[in-house]
Amino acid sequence: MADKVVIRAEDVGKHFGKLHALRGINLEVNRGEIFGLIGPDGAGKTTLFRLITTLLTPDSGSLTVLGLDVVTQYRELRRQIGYMPGRFSLYHDLTVEENLNFYATVFGTTVKENYTLIADIYSHIEPFRRRPAGKLSGGMKQKLALSCALIHRPALLVLDEPTTGVDAVSRVEFWELLRGLREHGITTVVSTPYMDEAMRCDRVALIQSGQLLSIDTPTAIMEGFTGKLYSVRAEENYSLIMALRANPHVHTAHPFGSSVHVTFNTEGYHATLPQYLHEKGIENVTIEPISPGIEDRFLELMEREP
Amino acid sequence: MRRLLGFITKEFIHIFRDLRTLIVLFGIPVTQILLFGYVITMEINDSSIAILDLSKDEVSLNLSDRLCSSGFFRQKENLNGYDDIERVLRSGKVKAVVVFGEGFGCDLITRGKASMSIIADGTEPNYATLVCNYITAIVNDFSREQNEVETGTVFLLQPEVRMFFNPELKDQFMFVPGVMAYVLIIICALMTSITITREKEFGTMEALLVSPLRAGHIIVGKVVPYMVLSFVTLVVILWVSWLVFELPIRGSLGLLIGISMLYILLGLSLGIFISTISKNMQQAIFISLMSLLLPTIILSGFIFPVENMPKAYDVASYLVPSKYYLIAIKNIMIKGLGIGYVWKETLAMCFMSAIFILLSIKNFKERLQ
Numbered sequence: 128m129a130d131k132v133v134i135r136a137e138d139v140g141k142h143f144g145k146l147h148a149l150r151g152i153n154l155e156v157n158r159g160e161i162f163g164l165i166g167p168d169g170a171g172k173t174t175l176f177r178l179i180t181t182l183l184t185p186d187s188g189s190l191t192v193l194g195l196d197v198v199t200q201y202r203e204l205r206r207q208i209g210y211m212p213g214r215f216s217l218y219h220d221l222t223v224e225e226n227l228n229f230y231a232t233v234f235g236t237t238v239k240e241n242y243t244l245i246a247d248i249y250s251h252i253e254p255f256r257r258r259p260a261g262k263l264s265g266g267m268k269q270k271l272a273l274s275c276a277l278i279h280r281p282a283l284l285v286l287d288e289p290t291t292g293v294d295a296v297s298r299v300e301f302w303e304l305l306r307g308l309r310e311h312g313i314t315t316v317v318s319t320p321y322m323d324e325a326m327r328c329d330r331v332a333l334i335q336s337g338q339l340l341s342i343d344t345p346t347a348i349m350e351g352f353t354g355k356l357y358s359v360r361a362e363e364n365y366s367l368i369m370a371l372r373a374n375p376h377v378h379t380a381h382p383f384g385s386s387v388h389v390t391f392n393t394e395g396y397h398a399t400l401p402q403y404l405h406e407k408g409i410e411n412v413t414i415e416p417i418s419p420g421i422e423d424r425f426l427e428l429m430e431r432e433p
Numbered sequence: 434m435r436r437l438l439g440f441i442t443k444e445f446i447h448i449f450r451d452l453r454t455l456i457v458l459f460g461i462p463v464t465q466i467l468l469f470g471y472v473i474t475m476e477i478n479d480s481s482i483a484i485l486d487l488s489k490d491e492v493s494l495n496l497s498d499r500l501c502s503s504g505f506f507r508q509k510e511n512l513n514g515y516d517d518i519e520r521v522l523r524s525g526k527v528k529a530v531v532v533f534g535e536g537f538g539c540d541l542i543t544r545g546k547a548s549m550s551i552i553a554d555g556t557e558p559n560y561a562t563l564v565c566n567y568i569t570a571i572v573n574d575f576s577r578e579q580n581e582v583e584t585g586t587v588f589l590l591q592p593e594v595r596m597f598f599n600p601e602l603k604d605q606f607m608f609v610p611g612v613m614a615y616v617l618i619i620i621c622a623l624m625t626s627i628t629i630t631r632e633k634e635f636g637t638m639e640a641l642l643v644s645p646l647r648a649g650h651i652i653v654g655k656v657v658p659y660m661v662l663s664f665v666t667l668v669v670i671l672w673v674s675w676l677v678f679e680l681p682i683r684g685s686l687g688l689l690i691g692i693s694m695l696y697i698l699l700g701l702s703l704g705i706f707i708s709t710i711s712k713n714m715q716q717a718i719f720i721s722l723m724s725l726l727l728p729t730i731i732l733s734g735f736i737f738p739v740e741n742m743p744k745a746y747d748v749a750s751y752l753v754p755s756k757y758y759l760i761a762i763k764n765i766m767i768k769g770l771g772i773g774y775v776w777k778e779t780l781a782m783c784f785m786s787a788i789f790i791l792l793s794i795k796n797f798k799e800r801l802q
Contacts, residue, residue, distance in 0.1 A: 180643050182801045201799075206645050216640030220450045221443065232439030233644045275640075 130194055133158050133283055133314045134179060138188035141174055141337075148174040149337045152188070156316060156330075161305060163328030163345075164318040165425065171337040172318040173213060176287045179316065180210045193282055206234070209281030209313075213288050215272035219261030223252055223271055226260050227278060234279035244311055245274045248304050266297030273304070277313075284308065286317040290324065302327045322422040333425050340428040345421055352419035352427060354378065354390040357397050360413045361404065370407040374400075381426055388423055436646060440654035447628070448658060457624065458662050462616045462670050467677065469608040480505060480564060483527045485512040492538030492547075492579075499575055500531065505567050522554050529553040529564045609674045610762045611735035614755040616670070617663065617693070619725050621700025622707060624659055626717035629708035639801070648797040652790075656701045663697040664690075683769030689762060692775065695782050696758040702789035703754070709796035729755045757781045 134156035141149040149171045156162045164172050177183040179192055181201035190197045195204040217226050227249070231238045242249075252267050252274075260271060269289055276284060286305075290298045302324065305315055317328070325331045326345045333340040333348070341348055359380075361367040368387055371380035378390040391397060401412045448454050482500070486493050501508045509527050512518065518530050534540070534548035541547040551568050553561040629651075632638040641651060667690065674680035682689060704721065711717040732739060732746060733755035739747055750756050757778040764770040772779070 177801060182639060182642055184800065202645070205643055208643060210640060210643040212636050212639045214636035216637045218443070218447070218637060219635070221446060225446065229439060229443050230640070233436055233641070233646055235436060235645065
């Protein structure tokens with residue numbers, strides 16, 4: 128397995144009845160990287176992961192993972208994948224320790240054998256090893272599920288929205304742990320609806336309506352932003368957005384927390400914008416140019432798609 | 434093998450940590466046996482009867498006295514004509530009416546035969562059967578004694594038994610085999626179908642599928658723990674039946690347990706099959722109950738004799754697993770017969786189990802959808 132490419136998708140498509148969940152997916156994931164799949168709910172992230180983990184078969188195109196075909200060589204492949212589904216696959220009535228032991232046995236290994244790999248993660252929850260998994264907090268469940276997915280030392284780790292429903296501190300901690308896993312040579316594919324987490328990946332793919340919009344490093348994706356971006360603030364956000372969207376000189380206006388990210392059709396219009404807003408009865412307006420984040424680029428790409 | 438053992442251990446933990454599962458496994462069977470048992474073992478004591486004596490001779494009066502002094506019956510009313518029979522039975526004051534025909538004593542002495550009837554209230558079939566059996570026994574005693582005294586003439590008193598309101602009464606209500614047949618299959622099918630669909634619902638199935646476990650591992654891993662616990666349930670049922678109701682097992686206990694385990698396996702494989710065709714727990718429970726509860730009670734011959742039903746029911750009853758089990762264990766427990774008499778039923782159950790297991794393995798999806 129000298130191949131550098133861990134996942135290779137060529138024109139992969141999947142539909143459920145009339146719904147096209149994935150269309151023309153072309154993708155390469157390299158050994159040892161943390162590859163992020165970013166997109167809103169219903170974009171096809173879970174479907175793509177289920178194809179990679181052999182839980183579903185593609186309707187068209189070819190998909191090889193670790194050099195094995197997901198349709199014909201799925202049995203061999205399943206031994207080498209660690210998968211953490213969107214809903215943590217834990218048995219709530221089993222204790223932390225029992226869950227871990229169970230997954231170790233199922234994969235034909237023992238906790239002892241691979242303890243070094245999970246030590247960083249498991250040590251956080253080890254004090255609670257006799258507690259039923261159902262009584263753990265979201266962050267602890269997540270760490271236990273990750274330990275379970277790693278216990279057989281997989282070559283590829285597939286994490287479906289591991290940080291959804293987990294508090295901010297645990298999220299940050301979790302990404303630190305993932306970076307730590309890279310040292311063990313494990314390739315990680317992770318999906319998330321949170322844009323800020325995209326920055327922590329080596330490379331990311333933006334997915335929307337079953338199609339990949341862009342695959343690159345997070346920085347390169349941000350740099351792909353074409354227009355000039357301004358942040359506009361006012362006292363009342365809602366009427367500000369409505370006023371901006373009604374203006375023909377404004378190209379896009381997206382709310383970002385307490386401010387609105389705006390691009391213009393007309394060069395230099397930002398100088399006249401306060402006056403326009405004043406006419407609309409919106410006061411205390413501040414406008415400043417900002418450098419685009421990954422979410423801005425994502426929204427830009429989304430708008431380009433029909 | 435180590436994988437399988439790990440899986441089985443996990444299943445046992447699930448079962449022993451869930452009080453509800455334990456109640457269903459052990460509480461329900463015992464409760465059912467006790468409920469059915471007490472319904473049937475009501476003893477006759479001071480039961481009200483009415484007598485319609487159309488002959489009023491020495492013999493009939495003597496026999497009436499004998500009935501009422503037995504301690505089992507109390508004469509509530511003396512009827513004057515056939516018209517009264519329906520009235521007293523309808524009123525519910527008496528459980529049975531004993532009728533002596535005209536010239537009862539005379540016929541008995543001259544012809545050695547006389548007409549006598551017992552008409553019982555069949556709305557409570559089991560009680561009615563008991564009443565009739567008790568009366569018949571007393572009459573038989575009486576006629577034997579008379580024969581000994583009056584040498585030379587042979588009395589033949591054969592009361593004609595008739596049930597009002599429920600003429601198709603079964604002669605023997607053997608509740609233990611019936612309860613075993615329906616409790617075992619419903620519990621086995623329900624438990625296994627729930628335990629597999631629960632993994633689907635909680636998302637743990639996704640992780641199991643991505644593991645190197647094969648369909649066979651998962652199916653065997655689910656069946657073995659329930660097989661062991663159902664065996665315990667079976668022993669408890671038999672033990673309670675023996676302890677509380679003095680149920681006799683005339684045939685071989687080993688054969689009885691062997692056939693019961695085959696039946697349990699059949700129930701479990703049916704449960705697995707149900708789980709492969711249902712998406713969630715609710716569906717599994719619904720299919721298990723709908724497909725098993727009514728057919729088992731109606732078509733197995735547990736309560737209603739299938740022979741008297743329309744042809745279509747009779748044909749359908751051959752698809753009901755509990756029919757074969759019920760025939761087999763009745764033959765073993767009550768008639769004391771050996772394997773030579775139940776091999777057909779055994780074979781039918783083997784065949785059904787094999788079909789369900791094969792269908793389950795074929796149906797069990799190693800992928801989602």
